[in-house]
Amino acid sequence: MRRFAYDFEKPLVELETKLDELKQLESAEKQDIAFQIKYLEEQIQKLRLRTYSKLTPWQKVQLARHPDRPRTNDYIEAIFTDFIELHGDRIYRDDPAIIGGFARLGDTRAMVIGHQKGRNTKENVLRNFGMPHPEGYRKARRLMKLASKFQLPLITFVDTPGAYPGIEAEERGQAVAIAENLLELSALAVPVIVAVIGEGGSGGALAIGFGDRMIMLENAYYSVITPEGCASILWDGEGGADRAAEALWLTADKLFKLGIIDTIVKEPLGGAHHAPALVARDLKRELEKSLKELGRTDPAELVEKRYLRLRDIGFYSQESGVAKTLNLNALTGE
Amino acid sequence: MPIGEWFNKQKKLAPGNPNLEKRAVPDGVWEKCKGCNEPIYTKELEKNHKVCPKCDYHFPFSAQERVNHLTDPGTFDELWADLSSEDPLHFIANKTYVDSLDIARDKTGLNDAVICGTGQVNGRRVAVGAMDFGFIGGSMGSVVGEKITRLIELATDDRLPLIITSSSGGARMQEGMVSLMQMAKTSAAAARFNKSGMPYISILAHPTTGGVTASFPSLADIIIAEPNALIGFAGQRVIEQTIKQKLPKNFQTAEFNLTHGMIDMIVSRLEMKHTITRLLDYLEPRGVAQ
Numbered sequence: 001m002r003r004f005a006y007d008f009e010k011p012l013v014e015l016e017t018k019l020d021e022l023k024q025l026e027s028a029e030k031q032d033i034a035f036q037i038k039y040l041e042e043q044i045q046k047l048r049l050r051t052y053s054k055l056t057p058w059q060k061v062q063l064a065r066h067p068d069r070p071r072t073n074d075y076i077e078a079i080f081t082d083f084i085e086l087h088g089d090r091i092y093r094d095d096p097a098i099i100g101g102f103a104r105l106g107d108t109r110a111m112v113i114g115h116q117k118g119r120n121t122k123e124n125v126l127r128n129f130g131m132p133h134p135e136g137y138r139k140a141r142r143l144m145k146l147a148s149k150f151q152l153p154l155i156t157f158v159d160t161p162g163a164y165p166g167i168e169a170e171e172r173g174q175a176v177a178i179a180e181n182l183l184e185l186s187a188l189a190v191p192v193i194v195a196v197i198g199e200g201g202s203g204g205a206l207a208i209g210f211g212d213r214m215i216m217l218e219n220a221y222y223s224v225i226t227p228e229g230c231a232s233i234l235w236d237g238e239g240g241a242d243r244a245a246e247a248l249w250l251t252a253d254k255l256f257k258l259g260i261i262d263t264i265v266k267e268p269l270g271g272a273h274h275a276p277a278l279v280a281r282d283l284k285r286e287l288e289k290s291l292k293e294l295g296r297t298d299p300a301e302l303v304e305k306r307y308l309r310l311r312d313i314g315f316y317s318q319e320s321g322v323a324k325t326l327n328l329n330a331l332t333g334e
Numbered sequence: 335m336p337i338g339e340w341f342n343k344q345k346k347l348a349p350g351n352p353n354l355e356k357r358a359v360p361d362g363v364w365e366k367c368k369g370c371n372e373p374i375y376t377k378e379l380e381k382n383h384k385v386c387p388k389c390d391y392h393f394p395f396s397a398q399e400r401v402n403h404l405t406d407p408g409t410f411d412e413l414w415a416d417l418s419s420e421d422p423l424h425f426i427a428n429k430t431y432v433d434s435l436d437i438a439r440d441k442t443g444l445n446d447a448v449i450c451g452t453g454q455v456n457g458r459r460v461a462v463g464a465m466d467f468g469f470i471g472g473s474m475g476s477v478v479g480e481k482i483t484r485l486i487e488l489a490t491d492d493r494l495p496l497i498i499t500s501s502s503g504g505a506r507m508q509e510g511m512v513s514l515m516q517m518a519k520t521s522a523a524a525a526r527f528n529k530s531g532m533p534y535i536s537i538l539a540h541p542t543t544g545g546v547t548a549s550f551p552s553l554a555d556i557i558i559a560e561p562n563a564l565i566g567f568a569g570q571r572v573i574e575q576t577i578k579q580k581l582p583k584n585f586q587t588a589e590f591n592l593t594h595g596m597i598d599m600i601v602s603r604l605e606m607k608h609t610i611t612r613l614l615d616y617l618e619p620r621g622v623a624q
Contacts, residue, residue: 011348071406073467134608163548164574165568170586171594175567178548179521186522202505202514203545203567224505224545231571234427234507249423249510258422260511307526310519311483315420 006062009270012051015044052269055219057251058242063219064198065161068273072099072157072279074112075197078280079287080105080112086146088139092172095136096109097128097164098208100143102152105284108291111147113140113208114157117198130199131164134177137207141177144184151299153191153291156208161226163204165288182209186310187303192293193287196220198273210241212306213290214261216252217279219271222260223250260313263290366600367391367450369562383603392540392560392603395443397449397466399541400499404607405453405462412451414484417477419446423510431508444511446477447502450485454492458618461534467541471503474546478506479516482550486523490530495614499537500551504544512548517549524553533617535610538565538597556613557597558606559588565597 019040022033037179040167055063063069076083080103087094100113115132121159132140147154163174185208192211199210200222209222216222224235230248231240249255252264254307268275307321364373364400367393379386383403384393397404401410417433425431439445447469453462463485474482481497489496505513527534536554538547541564548567549558559565566586574581584590591597601609 111498163567165573167573167577167579167581167585170566170568171571171590173594173596175547176552176596177511178567179517179550179552180516182521182549183525183528183553186518187525202515203548206514206517206545207548210515223505224510230507231429244427246421247425247427248507255511258510258512261516266446307522310515310522313515313519314480315509315512316417316476317420317421318418319416 004067006059006066008059008062009051011021012044012047015040015047019044023074033068037085037295048269049268052271055282056242056246057248057254058227058245059084060251061199061221061241061245064221066271066273067119069198070272071119071158071226072116072197075157075280075283076103076112076278078277079284083112086139086143089135089142091138092135095128095133095139096126097130097132097160098136098140098272100140103155105287106208107178108295109152110142110291111152111154112157113154114197115160115205115208117159128164130160130294132204132207133164133166133169134172134174135175137163137174137181140154140208141181141184144181144188147190147204148188151190153193154188154211155193155293156195156211157197157244158194158200158205158209158222159198160201160204161199162201163207178203182210185210186306191291191297191302191305192306194291194296195283195287196243196252197283201226202249210310211300212309213263213288214295215263215265215283215286216255217262217272217283218252218267220252221250221256223248246328267273342607348525354579365393368393385603386432388560392562394467395539395603396468397444397447397464397499400464401449401451401453401462403603404464404497404499404610405455405460406457410451410462412449413488414450414481415445415597417445417481419475419477419509421508422476422512423508425508425510427508433469434508441488442466442468444522445452446481447472447474448478448481450481450489452527455485455497455607455614458611458614459494460614461485461492461494463496465499465501465539467501467503467539470506470508472501472546473503473506474516474520474549475506475509475513475514479513479519481525482516482520486520486550489532489534490523490527493530493532494530495618496527496534496554498534498550498554498608499539500542500546501539502544502546504546512547517545520550521553528553531619533614535613535617537606539563541565543567543569543586552596555617558609559591559597559600561588561600561602562607564589566593 038197083103086099099116103112115130117130118127172183193213196216227241230244255261274281365376367386370389421431448465450463534554535556536551538559588600
């Protein structure tokens with residue numbers, strides 16, 4: 001079976017395919033082949049390290065989009081028990097690009113919301129490639145309100161190329177749907193924990209993508225605009241996506257420097273899809289840790305702290321000395 | 335003239351009626367209207383708040399012009415004008431972000447894409463903000479986000495009606511995620527303001543698009559659009575590429591937004607101050623109304 005591979009992975013996949021072929025060979029000279037297999041395995045190990053240990057931002061973006069990458073529903077299944085999915089925005093329809101419902105993390109009852117991509121073409125058509133319409137955001141908002149009413153901590157999974165750019169989406173108010181989620185999230189009186197697991201595509205991600213704790217997988221990205229979009233505007237041409245990905249500081253390490261995220265969950269060499277269970281286990285640990293810390297905080301204090309955290313994001317200077325909040329983080333990006 | 339008709343008219347004329355195009359328009363004295371292609375005496379245009387007296391076409395208005403137009407003469411006190419953007423990402427594209435900022439500053443005379451302050455609207459003290467599309471497409475980075483947030487906080491603390499005119503291409507790419515988070519920051523401030531019981535009127539001017547639309551401009555008590563303003567979330571080119579169809583003629587116009595229930599009304603710039611005054615008469619909490 002041919003594995004999906006990006007250009008930068010192809011030499012590695014070629015070697016791996018060769019190895020598979022060798023292993024399947026029924027040969028009289030088993031000795032010779034055993035030697036070749038061993039040699040090839042060593043080469044593959046070296047190449048794997050070389051391919052994946054120093055990924056460029058653009059390569060990380062590609063891994064974040066990898067068709068085999070674990071999705072929100074995979075993490076829900078691996079991390080939580082007793083998931084009860086809830087549907088619909090009560091206005092127009094149920095948007096399959098966002099899923100949500102009650103779930104238990106150990107003994108803790110929680111509300112879970114996440115973008116949902118498909119595993120194959122058929123599923124992706126149903127899920128609209130994880131790009132929500134306004135009704136998806138309105139469903140999310142309904143579930144946020146439920147979480148608040150029943151004092152359930154909210155855990156969100158971010159994995160979307162962006163809010164869907166379409167005629168109907170605009171007709172039904174994509175902008176206002178997202179804006180109202182930002183308003184709701186900012187004042188929600190329960191702990192809000194965000195896990196960026198794949199693509200964090202701009203406003204469509206942000207609508208369920210900020211909170212009291214920001215966890216991000218090592219190869220996920222979170223960006224104000226797609227690298228392709230940025231390149232087409234600022235570099236007036238194609239092929240600039242890799243440069244744009246570099247310039248936008250969209251990777252977990254850079255966003256940690258900027259103070260946008262709090263924790264990075266390591267991924268195995270080659271990306272989360274190479275060892276999904278391991279990544280889910282580590283992510284679960286981080287979620288539990290965050291829940292434990294936030295669970296002790298008074299709801300009003302949570303909301304205040306969340307506000308102050310948002311309040312502090314920004315890099316600017318002010319000549320006069322009357323700054324109410326002169327930003328002291330201005331140099332953390334260095 | 336209804337906006338739909340205006341657009342048809344514009345389309346008919348836009349590629350160039352040879353008779354009209356040949357008419358020489360000397361710089362400075364006359365200006366050719368982009369709506370009806372007729373020449374307008376520049377002084378007349380200025381006096382009419384940059385609205386074409388013949389076809390109601392709204393010429394671009396700078397942030398300063400908006401503030402002057404909306405507030406009573408001599409009452410506007412600008413705040414936080416000296417806030418100026420840093421370059422946290424050391425961003426370089428076809429030019430550096432630092433250069434883009436310098437060029438925009440020289441062009442507009444502003445430090446960034448928004449003017450904020452307090453002033454009076456027909457004798458009533460209000461908090462006013464106006465975005466300037468001329469400054470890197472009115473994009474929102476740290477400074478716009480911070481100034482808008484401070485303005486909303488000031489209105490909350492001092493119990494002032496809040497009036498913000500938006501005109502923006504979206505979040506500012508050159509500050510990356512820091513820009514995107516300004517959407518959350520300004521929306522969080524709007525959430526707090528909502529509890530103050532004071533009115534928030536949002537005016538959407540041409541164009542209000544991208545991430546900015548999906549934050550504070552859409553969270554007001556009353557949303558007003560200027561005629562022929564482009565208002566929407568996703569860019570038209572991106573939508574066309576995604577759905578592989580031509581977009582309807584009036585897509586994302588002010589009228590489209592009115593039809594689909596996204597805004598309360600379309601108001602000509604000439605009627606804007608009067609309309610806001612009438613609205614504030616209804617919206618001010620009991621006991622405060624003058």
